[in-house]
Amino acid sequence: MTKSTEERLLELYFANLDIIGDGFPLSLNSKRRDYLESFNLIGLPSKKDEAYRHTPIKGIFEQEWENYFIPTETPNNLPCEGDCECCIKVSNGFLGEDYRWLQMDNGVAIGSIKSALQHMPEVVLSHLNSMAQNDTEPLTALNSAFMQDCVFVFIPKGTKVERSICIEYNYSTKDQQVMSFARMLVVAEDGVDAKISVLHKNREGSFMVNFVKEVYVGDSATVELTEFSDMNCNSVLFNNSYSSQKKQSKLSGVNIWLGGSVTRYNGVGEFDSTESENKFYGLYVSEGEQVFDINTYVNHKVSDCSSYQQVKGIAGGSSVGSFTGRVYVATDAQRSDAVQQSKNLLMGSDARVYAEPQLEIYADDVKCSHGATVGQINDDSIYYMRQRGLSEANARKLLMHGYINDIIMHCSIEHVCDEIVSSVDRIVDRF
Amino acid sequence: MLEIKNLHASVGGKKILKGINLSVKAGEIHAIMGPNGAGKSTLASVLAGNQKFDVTEGEVIFEGNSLLESSVEDRARAGLFLGFQYPVEIPGVSMANFMKLAIAERRRHQGLEPLTSSEFLKLMREKSQVVELGGKLMGRAVNEGFSGGEKKRNEIFQMAMLDPKLAILDETDSGLDIDALRVVATGVTKLHREDNATIVITHYQRLLDYIVPDFVHVLYDGQIIYTGNKELALKLEAEGYDWLINKSE
Numbered sequence: 001m002t003k004s005t006e007e008r009l010l011e012l013y014f015a016n017l018d019i020i021g022d023g024f025p026l027s028l029n030s031k032r033r034d035y036l037e038s039f040n041l042i043g044l045p046s047k048k049d050e051a052y053r054h055t056p057i058k059g060i061f062e063q064e065w066e067n068y069f070i071p072t073e074t075p076n077n078l079p080c081e082g083d084c085e086c087c088i089k090v091s092n093g094f095l096g097e098d099y100r101w102l103q104m105d106n107g108v109a110i111g112s113i114k115s116a117l118q119h120m121p122e123v124v125l126s127h128l129n130s131m132a133q134n135d136t137e138p139l140t141a142l143n144s145a146f147m148q149d150c151v152f153v154f155i156p157k158g159t160k161v162e163r164s165i166c167i168e169y170n171y172s173t174k175d176q177q178v179m180s181f182a183r184m185l186v187v188a189e190d191g192v193d194a195k196i197s198v199l200h201k202n203r204e205g206s207f208m209v210n211f212v213k214e215v216y217v218g219d220s221a222t223v224e225l226t227e228f229s230d231m232n233c234n235s236v237l238f239n240n241s242y243s244s245q246k247k248q249s250k251l252s253g254v255n256i257w258l259g260g261s262v263t264r265y266n267g268v269g270e271f272d273s274t275e276s277e278n279k280f281y282g283l284y285v286s287e288g289e290q291v292f293d294i295n296t297y298v299n300h301k302v303s304d305c306s307s308y309q310q311v312k313g314i315a316g317g318s319s320v321g322s323f324t325g326r327v328y329v330a331t332d333a334q335r336s337d338a339v340q341q342s343k344n345l346l347m348g349s350d351a352r353v354y355a356e357p358q359l360e361i362y363a364d365d366v367k368c369s370h371g372a373t374v375g376q377i378n379d380d381s382i383y384y385m386r387q388r389g390l391s392e393a394n395a396r397k398l399l400m401h402g403y404i405n406d407i408i409m410h411c412s413i414e415h416v417c418d419e420i421v422s423s424v425d426r427i428v429d430r431f
Numbered sequence: 432m433l434e435i436k437n438l439h440a441s442v443g444g445k446k447i448l449k450g451i452n453l454s455v456k457a458g459e460i461h462a463i464m465g466p467n468g469a470g471k472s473t474l475a476s477v478l479a480g481n482q483k484f485d486v487t488e489g490e491v492i493f494e495g496n497s498l499l500e501s502s503v504e505d506r507a508r509a510g511l512f513l514g515f516q517y518p519v520e521i522p523g524v525s526m527a528n529f530m531k532l533a534i535a536e537r538r539r540h541q542g543l544e545p546l547t548s549s550e551f552l553k554l555m556r557e558k559s560q561v562v563e564l565g566g567k568l569m570g571r572a573v574n575e576g577f578s579g580g581e582k583k584r585n586e587i588f589q590m591a592m593l594d595p596k597l598a599i600l601d602e603t604d605s606g607l608d609i610d611a612l613r614v615v616a617t618g619v620t621k622l623h624r625e626d627n628a629t630i631v632i633t634h635y636q637r638l639l640d641y642i643v644p645d646f647v648h649v650l651y652d653g654q655i656i657y658t659g660n661k662e663l664a665l666k667l668e669a670e671g672y673d674w675l676i677n678k679s680e
Contacts, residue, residue: 384519386503387479387512388529388589389536398532402523402572409523 005061006040012067013145019069020148023114027125032145035134039141054293054322054354055264057139060236065179065208068092069148073172075099082415085163086110091170093182093209094149106159108194110167113150113185123154127187131214131242133268140240140266143181143212150183153196157218161194164413169198171235173205182211186225190218190246197416200229200237202259207235215243215251219273222250226411228420231260233288239265245305247273254411256420257284257292258427264293271298271305271333282311283407285427286319286351296325298338303363306337312407313343314400316431318350326358327370333363340370345377345403347431400428432457432628433478433597438489439653440477447473449653450489455597458625462639462664463632465650466672471632472516474650475601479513480506494596508540510596514586514603521573526585527555529573530592537593558591562618580611587618598622599630604638616641636668649675 003011013020013036021029044061045052071094080087088099088110101111101119109119116124128150134141151167169182188194200209209231217223231237237260245251257263269278284292298307313321323342342355355372377399385395404424411417433455440448447470455461465471477484478491480503491498498506521529534554535545546554555569562584574582583603590598600619604612619642623629631642639647639661647663648655649672656679657663667675 378519381519381521383481383503384515385521385529385533387507387515388533388593389504389507389540390532391504391536394532398524398529399521402521405523 005058006043009061009142010036010040016069020146025117025121028128031129035141035144038135039138039145042136042138042141044138051295051324054291054320055262057264060208060262063177065177066175067146067179068094071096075170080166080168081419082166082413083163084166085161087166087168088151089168089170090149090151090182092172092178093169093180095151106161107156108159108161108165109152109154110165111152113152113183116152116154120154123187124152124185127214127216128185129214131216131244131268131270132212132240133242137240137266139210139238140212143183143210143240146181147183147212148181150185153184153186155188155192155194157189158191159189159194161192164195164197164416166197166416167199169200169211171200171202171205171207171209171231173207175205177206177208179208179210182209184211184213186213186215186223188215188217188221188223190220192218192221192223194222195224195413196226197413198225198227199416199419200227200231202231202235204232206232208238209236210238211240213239213241215241217243217245217249217251219246220248221246224252224254224412226254226256226413226416228256228258228416229260229263230258230423231263233259233261235260236262237264239263241265241267243269243278244272245270245276245278248275249273250277250279252279252410253281254407255280255282256408256424257282257294258423260290262291262293265295267296269296269298269307271300271302274302274304276305278305278307279410280307280309280311281407281410282309283313283404283424284321285314285316285404285424286321287316287348287427287430288319289317290319292320293322294324298325298327300327300329300333300336300338302330303332303334303336305333307339309340310407311342312403313353314345314347314403314428314431315351315353316347318348320352320354322354323372324354324356324358325370326360327368329359329361329363329366329368331362334365336363336366336368338366338368342372344372344374345400346374347376396431397428400431401425404428432494434492436490436492438474438477438491439487440473440484441487442473442484446487447484447653448477451650451653451655453648453655455628455630457596457628459646460623460629460631460642460644462642462644462647463630463650464634464647464664464667469650470653471650472601475513475599475630475632478599479503479511504536508536512590512593512595512598514583514590514598514600516601516603516605518574518582518586520575520577522575524573526569526571526573530555530589533589534592554592559588561591561621562587563614564588579606580608583607583611583615584618587615587622591618591622595627597628597630599632601632602634603631604633604635612638613641636664639664651676651679
């Protein structure tokens, strides 16, 4: 009898148990079995699952993917292109020796989670897996079981970080197809003010990246997080992102998704204390037969918080773009203010776009709105611009840039913005 | 400068313009008035090259060249400007960026080098004063979130930047309060020279208190039924169009 994909993954885990758990304390390793158990119980979602109907997860996992249990490539340690406070590079999910542990004068620390467990075990143990939904999300549970290395970012209480903290994940292989369980944990303590960029770059080889990110934002802390993925055309990226916000905190996320054959983003934002603000800006640009499946969930479980989500898409060729967003407002979450918008441009005659903004409200004193648009380039705008002397092609280009700029302008990390703009331009110019 | 001969145009098979004849020379200001549905905005759109309208007969000569064969952008580059009745909002595109590209195209047509950044900024500053438009609008997206008055002022600002030979202002006065009307109208007057011309399409005489036309034309049912001087506008304001319409029928 042929084995199921779940069984094969379980076998892979048990065959490599020692190497996976190497360097981690028993308390962490013992939980891995629980995560694996929950993964096995839920199983890999199929297209029959409502939440996964646009992402062929089962089919993707059924392909042959090799897993690197030991680092095969050394991250390039060329200096970061931008003006960074500190920069860390990750290769196929692993940090190189140079990046084991970097601590700045202002107390900001960045490095491998294994080093962090030596330097500040309490911080790591109290936050790792505290946000990730290991009992309900099979891909997250799978990452938590297999996770070997993890980027840890720590910003101590009251620290204002002038320049950005840059994390670059590189995926590169000459082998057939490789899977990676890259991971990240950010702890921004009370009163912090910081900008972080997370880049996923995949220039060579086919990858299935099952990434999990947890971001903790303490009382009155302000964090801007820009995440940009640009994957190879045969690669798959599952991005599972979780955040937890404390009182009067602000988290602003700019997310740009490009490339890859399938990109699934699953973002969960929790307000754990009152008077906080969460902003989420997202953009995908698809072409060919790419699939971008963007899912967000904002949990207003306490009162007086505001959330703003704007996700835009440009779908060309015969690609598929999907946005499913849910804002949940609990009974006690009075005076919640939530906005959710999905805007899409259809550029290909066979492209498809699905938008499902959802509100689930149990409190009675709230301000919530949601909306979705799917359309084409506005002819009146083109006419207006041509009347000022622009050619039709330039008018279209400028309109699309304007459309995109609406999202990118919220990223204040200059060198990352430049990189995003040039990558987006490359695709848009083909439309 | 502009010669319109027996111009006929229709939209979706419905005839709107039924033989327009109009001659505009450099240095002149023409006002076109007329009741709703007479074809005033259609005339403006047809001259600008809006492809929603089909020209079925006639010809238009602009600066010695036939206008009807050229594209919207080529007409604009040759110096024809249309001030829109409903300016379009373009999210994410800043006024400065938009104008920079537009001016580069206009200058390229004139065989001139593009402006340097500092020349361009100087021009922006200078021209924004024509319509008392604060610099703050320049960083904002084109017309996005602008008030009705700001949108119309922005049209005149663009006209000032592009320095057209012929400007057609399509109901620039609609939706303006008295102060904005004064600013917009004075702006147009300031831009008027001996070597350019303006066609003002309007419903109301009050705009013509500021912009003094050399000719006032009455457009009715797709034709110019009467042409007079600025006194005609006053008479129309007082007596309406009926006396003219009755006379023409």
